[in-house]
Amino acid sequence: MADATVPLKHAEHQTTTGLPSSKLALWIFLSSECMLFGALIATYVLYRGASVKGPFPVDVFDIPYTSVSSFVLLASSLTMVLALAAAQSRDITRMRIWLLATAMLGLTFVGGQVYEFTSFYREGLSITTNLFGSSFYVLTGFHGAHVTLGILMLLSLVGMSMGDRLPDEPAFPVELVGLYWHFVDIVWIVIFVVVYLVPAGEAATKAGR
Amino acid sequence: MMGEHETQLQEELAARQPDPHGEVAHSEHPSTKAYIRIGMILAALTAIEVAVSYSSYSARLITAALLCLMFLKFLLVVLWFMHLKFDSRRYSRFFVMGLAGALTLYVIVLMTFGVFSGN
Numbered sequence: 001m002a003d004a005t006v007p008l009k010h011a012e013h014q015t016t017t018g019l020p021s022s023k024l025a026l027w028i029f030l031s032s033e034c035m036l037f038g039a040l041i042a043t044y045v046l047y048r049g050a051s052v053k054g055p056f057p058v059d060v061f062d063i064p065y066t067s068v069s070s071f072v073l074l075a076s077s078l079t080m081v082l083a084l085a086a087a088q089s090r091d092i093t094r095m096r097i098w099l100l101a102t103a104m105l106g107l108t109f110v111g112g113q114v115y116e117f118t119s120f121y122r123e124g125l126s127i128t129t130n131l132f133g134s135s136f137y138v139l140t141g142f143h144g145a146h147v148t149l150g151i152l153m154l155l156s157l158v159g160m161s162m163g164d165r166l167p168d169e170p171a172f173p174v175e176l177v178g179l180y181w182h183f184v185d186i187v188w189i190v191i192f193v194v195v196y197l198v199p200a201g202e203a204a205t206k207a208g209r
Numbered sequence: 210m211m212g213e214h215e216t217q218l219q220e221e222l223a224a225r226q227p228d229p230h231g232e233v234a235h236s237e238h239p240s241t242k243a244y245i246r247i248g249m250i251l252a253a254l255t256a257i258e259v260a261v262s263y264s265s266y267s268a269r270l271i272t273a274a275l276l277c278l279m280f281l282k283f284l285l286v287v288l289w290f291m292h293l294k295f296d297s298r299r300y301s302r303f304f305v306m307g308l309a310g311a312l313t314l315y316v317i318v319l320m321t322f323g324v325f326s327g328n
């Protein structure tokens with residue numbers, strides 16, 4: 001993909017590092033978020049098989065449903081970079097459309113998660129039922145809260161652009177919000193495999209024997 | 210006096226440019242077509258992940274395949290969508306530092322509890 005790049009018009013940043021401080025700070029924040037989600041994922045892995053009573057992961061997970069949610073979140077990452085590309089070419093209308101599409105896909109994902117939590121609760125899995133329930137709801141709930149915060153940021157960007165309050169270089173705030181959004185996406189890439197697919201794979205192996 | 214300081218600061222900053230090792234420079238981002246291509250690859254990898262989870266190979270083989278696919282998707286998003294492939298290497302260093310620290314710490318914790326040995 002050597003030809004797959006376009007020049008980016010960036011203003012030089014007059015900081016001691018030569019890099020925009022807000023972007024550097026965001027990367028450091030995302031780095032610290034790795035620690036947070038690492039702790040939650042490790043706790044889930046530790047407690048997943050330690051429950052003495054059900055429901056267990058294989059009893060409640062609906063892989064086709066969660067797969068659709070994963071596709072929705074991946075699609076939102078694509079619309080986010082398309083919003084950035086539009087902002088870089090100063091096409092504000094297209095930028096707003098892609099930002100709204102990203103927010104809508106994020107809302108669909110969160111709505112799906114709320115539905116999933118409700119159906120798990122009806123099947124007898126609450127946050128206090130067993131170790132699996134506690135670690136599952138805390139991990140996926142934290143992720144859902146991050147997605148919700150991302151949606152608020154996206155809608156704020158749209159609102160700011162409508163009120164003509166975006167800076168002359170609109171790509172920069174869009175890029176910052178995009179970095180946060182993609183981080184939330186990569187956390188889901190890990191959660192989808194570790195929390196949902198690995199237990200499903202183990203169950204499929206047992207069923208095949 | 211203030212003007213002299215500002216000029217000195219600007220000269221110092223100018224002296225640090227250009228940066229031949231990619232520490233500061235970030236000249237290009239992927240095109241829209243490249244983004245769509247990456248999005249399609251990510252969707253295909255997700256479909257493969259789901260298919261692998263339904264296969265009846267050994268659990269270890271399935272887990273290894275799923276982790277490899279997950280790592281590939283992770284890399285694609287971080288390098289292309291988050292632009293670490295194109296941006297300053299300093300961003301990558303900060304991110305990798307946190308990621309590697311978290312990974313090392315929690316793998317050690319899980320090993321301490323015998324998660325990988327099946328005890």
